[in-house]
Amino acid sequence: MTRRRCAWPLRGWPALGLAALFVLCSCACSSLPTIVPDLAQTRGAPVQLAGARGPLSAAQSKAVLDRLGSRTQETGIFDRHLAIEEAIVGSPLTAGNQVTLLQDGPATYQAMFKAIEAARDHIHLETYILDDDEVGQRFAQVLIDKQRQGVPVHLIRDSAGTLGTPPAFFQRLSASGIKVLEFNPLNPLVSRKDWELNQRDHRKLLIVDGRTAFLGGINISSVYSGGSFSRGSRLRPGGGPAWRDTDLQLQGPVVAEFQKLFLATWAKQNGDALPARDYFPQLNPVGHEVVRAIGSSPDEPFSQIYATLLSAIGSAETSIHLTNAYFAPDPQLLAALEAAAARKVDVKLILPSQTDSWLVFHAGRGYYDRLLRAGVRIYERRGVILHSKTALIDGVWATVGSTNLDWRSFLHNEELNAVVLGATFGAQLQAMFDKDLAGSGEVTLVDWERRPVDLRLKERFARVWEYWL
Numbered sequence: 001m002t003r004r005r006c007a008w009p010l011r012g013w014p015a016l017g018l019a020a021l022f023v024l025c026s027c028a029c030s031s032l033p034t035i036v037p038d039l040a041q042t043r044g045a046p047v048q049l050a051g052a053r054g055p056l057s058a059a060q061s062k063a064v065l066d067r068l069g070s071r072t073q074e075t076g077i078f079d080r081h082l083a084i085e086e087a088i089v090g091s092p093l094t095a096g097n098q099v100t101l102l103q104d105g106p107a108t109y110q111a112m113f114k115a116i117e118a119a120r121d122h123i124h125l126e127t128y129i130l131d132d133d134e135v136g137q138r139f140a141q142v143l144i145d146k147q148r149q150g151v152p153v154h155l156i157r158d159s160a161g162t163l164g165t166p167p168a169f170f171q172r173l174s175a176s177g178i179k180v181l182e183f184n185p186l187n188p189l190v191s192r193k194d195w196e197l198n199q200r201d202h203r204k205l206l207i208v209d210g211r212t213a214f215l216g217g218i219n220i221s222s223v224y225s226g227g228s229f230s231r232g233s234r235l236r237p238g239g240g241p242a243w244r245d246t247d248l249q250l251q252g253p254v255v256a257e258f259q260k261l262f263l264a265t266w267a268k269q270n271g272d273a274l275p276a277r278d279y280f281p282q283l284n285p286v287g288h289e290v291v292r293a294i295g296s297s298p299d300e301p302f303s304q305i306y307a308t309l310l311s312a313i314g315s316a317e318t319s320i321h322l323t324n325a326y327f328a329p330d331p332q333l334l335a336a337l338e339a340a341a342a343r344k345v346d347v348k349l350i351l352p353s354q355t356d357s358w359l360v361f362h363a364g365r366g367y368y369d370r371l372l373r374a375g376v377r378i379y380e381r382r383g384v385i386l387h388s389k390t391a392l393i394d395g396v397w398a399t400v401g402s403t404n405l406d407w408r409s410f411l412h413n414e415e416l417n418a419v420v421l422g423a424t425f426g427a428q429l430q431a432m433f434d435k436d437l438a439g440s441g442e443v444t445l446v447d448w449e450r451r452p453v454d455l456r457l458k459e460r461f462a463r464v465w466e467y468w469l
Contacts, residue, residue: 050092050253077394078421081315085292085308085419093292096285097252099420101400101428105224108214108247109135115208115249116142122277123153124207124262128161128200128402129219132169139220140169144176152275153178156265158201159185161219181271183414192270199298202402202413204247205262210281213258215416216247216400217325217389241354244384246323246432248400248418250291253283257293261416268299292419296403298412305403305417306410310336312393319346319394321433325387326404327351327364333405334367341375350436353380359462360406366459372445379440389417392433395426 086093102108116123123146130136147153155173159182162170170180183201185191206214218224223243250258259279266274296303313320313336320340327349329337341347349371355361368378391399401417403409420426 050094055092077312077315077317077397081311081397082421084311084315088307088311089292089294089304091257091293091295093290093421094252094254094257095290096287097250097254097289097291098287099289099291099418099425100249101425101432102214102216102247102249103432104245105135105218105243108216108218108245109224111249112206112214113138113142115206115212115214116146119146119151119208121151121209121281122279123151123209124205124259125153126156126201126203126205126262126265127220128158128202128204129221130155130157130162130165130169131219131221132165133222135222135225136165136169136220140173143178144173147177152277154181154266154271154274155179156181156183156201156262156269156271158183159187160200161202179272179274181266181269183265183269193268196298198412200413201265202409203265203295203416204402205258205416207255207259207262210259210279211251211255211283213250213255214247215250215258215402215418217245217387217402218247223385242384244381244386244388244436246388246390246400248420250418252286252289252291254291254293254418256280256283258416261293261295264295265414289425290421292421294399294401294417294419296413296415296417298414303403303410303415305399305401305415306333308419309333309391309399309403312391312397312399313337313340316340316345316393319348319392321346321348321350321392321430322405323350323381323386323388323390323433323436324405325352325355325389326357326360326406326409327367328360328406329364329367330407330410334370337371337376338374347376348379348433348437349376350379350381350386350433350440352386353382353441354385356385362455362458362462364406365455366463368443368448369445372443372448378443379437380443381436381440383439386436388436390429390433392426392429395430396423397421398426398429400429 082093100111102111123143125143130139143153143155155178157165157170157180162182163186174180182190184196184199186197188195188197204214204216204218223240224245225242263274263279294305294308296305310332313333320337337347337349351364352361371378389401389403389405391397398420399417400420401415403413403415403417409415
């Protein structure tokens with residue numbers, strides 16, 4: 001597949017500039033690309049896992065996968081999917097990890113602050129949004145405190161995502177000694193590499209001492225100050241609905257893989273030379289989870305996260321449970337979901353009922369009719385802004401990260417996900433999915449066919465822009 005990059009992300013931009021953007025984008029992109037990774041070429045190849053001290057033997061790897069499979073319902077996902085995933089992604093499956101599921105901003109920030117305050121060697125933070133508000137100021141202060149204590153802090157912030165954050169906020173961080181790297185500056189005059197206006201860093205990653213990593217969909221912003229499950233915390237401070245999101249805290253050998261991805265981005269953006277620190281400490285087994293780190297970039301032939309998700313959906317035998325904030329699927333993802341429903345897989349989607357992105361919201365709704373007719377069940381999360389990006393296949397293959405189910409994530413963004421195998425974590429993610437399901441309303445085909453004309457017109461208009469959303 002040939003990846004094409006267009007002019008500018010429309011999400012969050014006023015409608016006034018749409019006409020000008022359309023002209024610019026039309027010149028840059030004459031057709032939609034087809035994403036076709038070869039998902040069949042390695043079927044049946046053995047899967048090798050990595051441990052704290054390097055690759056496991058074939059026998060050890062098989063024993064771990066057999067143990068995972070023995071705890072699950074009858075499914076061939078391990079046999080039919082993992083070798084394909086490994087060939088697509090390249091990063092190893094790592095054993096001996098501890099994975100903590102973090103629901104919403106308050107729990108995630110509390111865990112992050114605790115890890116930052118305990119840092120002794122270095123702190124690496126990569127984020128799309130870093131607001132100058134109560135939460136952003138608290139992060140700034142704890143990072144400045146650690147820098148002054150002699151713990152080097154390196155921050156990658158996306159130029160578009162932090163467009164609304166005053167320069168003085170970052171100047172304060174830099175004045176304290178923190179190294180701040182602006183990813184693909186909107187101003188070409190300050191770009192450190194070839195100017196790629198439309199390529200954005202949508203990753204959310206915190207690494208402390210090379211031993212603990214946090215990743216998921218949560219940006220640094222006070223919109224996450226309220227929880228989303230308890231009635232008393234539905235409204236965030238200042239008003240407005242709470243944001244519903246998901247993160248992971250990871251410890252163990254897989255943290256080294258996320259560290260590699262952070263350092264690769266720093267180098268690719270021509271960041272300043274990093275000081276000599278213990279970026280890759282010896283990581284002993286701390287748990288029993290098997291995890292793979294997956295980072296996608298527009299510089300690659302296709303999105304690795306997208307390709308492995310397609311592979312997992314294609315391998316599903318019992319269930320596909322997806323929760324996602326921005327749903328504007330391409331033809332292959334639509335076909336994969338329809339095919340799964342046709343073979344009697346339980347396919348459920350939890351999508352937003354309200355959003356911060358009008359265009360992508362209605363673009364995604366434009367596919368409801370087709371999916372509902374195919375047997376896919378669709379639910380819309382009520383009372384919150386849904387920003388979570390999770391997938392659970394057959395109860396044993398799970399992923400949490402920053403990747404949305406839209407063209408922007410698949411083609412234009414740097415994204416980051418973790419894949420966690422096994423029924424133990426799968427049960428935790430299923431419980432969270434069920435909780436969200438209880439807070440959602442099902443969209444039925446009968447009701448959807450009765451939707452008013454104005455919604456149909458919005459869907460048609462939004463579909464025109466889905467490639468660039």
